[in-house]
Amino acid sequence: MVSETFVKKNYELAKERYAAIGVDTEHVLDALQKIKVSIHCWQGDDVLGFMNPGQELTGGISVSGNYPGRATTPSQLRADLDEALRLIPGKHKVNLHSIYVDTDEKVDLDSIEPRHYASWVQWAKEKGLGLDFNPTLFSHPMFESGFSLSSTDKNIRDFWIEHCKRCRKISAYFGEELGQQSVDNIWIPDGFKDNPIDKISPRERLMEALDEILKEKIDTNYTIEAVEGKLFGTGVESYTVGSHEFYMLYALTRDILWTIDAGHFHPTEDISDKFSSYLLFGKGLMLHVSRPVRWDSDHVVIMDDALIRIARSLVRDNLLDRTNIGLDFFDATINRVAAWVIGTRNTLKALLMAMLAPIDALKDAENQHNFTKRLALTEELKSYPFGAVWDYYCLKNNVPVGEDWIKEVDHFEKSILITR
Numbered sequence: 001m002v003s004e005t006f007v008k009k010n011y012e013l014a015k016e017r018y019a020a021i022g023v024d025t026e027h028v029l030d031a032l033q034k035i036k037v038s039i040h041c042w043q044g045d046d047v048l049g050f051m052n053p054g055q056e057l058t059g060g061i062s063v064s065g066n067y068p069g070r071a072t073t074p075s076q077l078r079a080d081l082d083e084a085l086r087l088i089p090g091k092h093k094v095n096l097h098s099i100y101v102d103t104d105e106k107v108d109l110d111s112i113e114p115r116h117y118a119s120w121v122q123w124a125k126e127k128g129l130g131l132d133f134n135p136t137l138f139s140h141p142m143f144e145s146g147f148s149l150s151s152t153d154k155n156i157r158d159f160w161i162e163h164c165k166r167c168r169k170i171s172a173y174f175g176e177e178l179g180q181q182s183v184d185n186i187w188i189p190d191g192f193k194d195n196p197i198d199k200i201s202p203r204e205r206l207m208e209a210l211d212e213i214l215k216e217k218i219d220t221n222y223t224i225e226a227v228e229g230k231l232f233g234t235g236v237e238s239y240t241v242g243s244h245e246f247y248m249l250y251a252l253t254r255d256i257l258w259t260i261d262a263g264h265f266h267p268t269e270d271i272s273d274k275f276s277s278y279l280l281f282g283k284g285l286m287l288h289v290s291r292p293v294r295w296d297s298d299h300v301v302i303m304d305d306a307l308i309r310i311a312r313s314l315v316r317d318n319l320l321d322r323t324n325i326g327l328d329f330f331d332a333t334i335n336r337v338a339a340w341v342i343g344t345r346n347t348l349k350a351l352l353m354a355m356l357a358p359i360d361a362l363k364d365a366e367n368q369h370n371f372t373k374r375l376a377l378t379e380e381l382k383s384y385p386f387g388a389v390w391d392y393y394c395l396k397n398n399v400p401v402g403e404d405w406i407k408e409v410d411h412f413e414k415s416i417l418i419t420r
């Protein structure tokens with residue numbers, strides 16, 4: 001176990017080192033403390049939910065692995081989230097999908113109401129958390145055709161429109177009860193495996209369905225919609241109705257949020273390059289921070305270049321206030337609680353690393369076309385003692401320093417998860 005004195009001593013040295021290049025570590029730690037990451041509940045149970053957990057996972061997403069201890073009830077999932085949250089510094093949000101109902105009633109997606117999620121709100125209040133929400137337009141008999149809001153069948157479209165309208169109300173209930181805006185994120189898997197003849201009609205139907213869903217004005221202090229596009233999905237390789245261009249323009253013209261999922265673009269695209277363009281015009285962003293390995297594989301987020309670039313763009317361009325940082329990965333080959341801890345701690349670490357930089361000096365160098373200084377300084381920064389500041393942040397937040405959290409998860413696995 002790392003001693004408190006050691007962490008504090010190291011931090012004081014690091015503080016001095018950063019101060020020498022004009023970086024105030026105390027100021028940086030205050031800024032990091034304000035950041036809320038929206039932690040996705042679905043890592044805890046392999047995206048099955050509690051409405052109809054026997055239902056096959058559809059929509060082109062899949063979870064590999066069969067690690068023991070998957071949460072099969074809302075209270076188990078909350079217990080697992082509690083365990084993860086106590087190992088992650090800061091106060092955050094939890095992101096629910098509509099299938100995570102907590103009720104004895106037999107409800108379907110077109111009959112859900114806020115009261116079916118009351119236990120989540122109660123729990124969030126107790127823990128000081130925010131809640132985000134997602135309609136679930138997959139893993140359901142009404143999605144058997146592979147189409148939801150863009151279906152040619154009006155009955156199918158109407159079912160999903162009703163579902164999404166209800167989800168807005170539930171999200172608003174979260175926002176009102178918890179005193180902080182809840183993001184209601186819509187993603188649909190609709191598309192064609194092979195080349196379609198007509199590419200415009202499905203998008204027109206989707207646009208009209210979304211307009212119908214958004215018709216009722218709801219106070220944005222409580223909820224706001226976000227729309228998530230995708231390049232392609234498994235089974236819909238040739239055409240995705242909800243493409244990036246479709247949603248980017250939809251979000252822009254309807255004054256809602258655009259969701260950028262790190263796994264939904266071509267692997268060579270740098271998603272961090274998109275934020276500054278979109279936010280010059282759009283209201284705001286929702287991010288699904290994920291790790292695509294060759295495709296949208298939803299691996300647990302690690303401190304790789306892609307994550308570091310995401311954090312740098314948000315910090316250097318001052319975009320944090322208009323960006324909701326959410327996570328989206330699901331791995332059942334490892335302990336699911338550890339997956340949350342690793343992915344969330346890494347996201348926060350990357351943000352901290354980005355903040356620990358003399359950003360104004362770097363911008364000045366750039367504006368003076370002193371690209372030598374810009375390159376030299378950014379490279380030197382890589383060996384600055386950022387880890388000492390991170391350790392201190394963990395200590396300050398009363399969460400384990402360094403790898404000390406691993407034995408906590410081990411203990412939780414042996415005493416709780418394995419008994420399920």
Ligand SMILES: C[C@H](O)[C@H](O)[C@@H](O)C(=O)CO
Nearest residue numbers: 042047061134187261328
């Ligand atoms: C479960 C989520 O809604 C889903 O992962 C979605 O956000 C997505 O990214 C689909 O590829």
Ligand SMILES: [Mn+2]
Nearest residue numbers: 228261288328
């Ligand atoms: Mn996503």
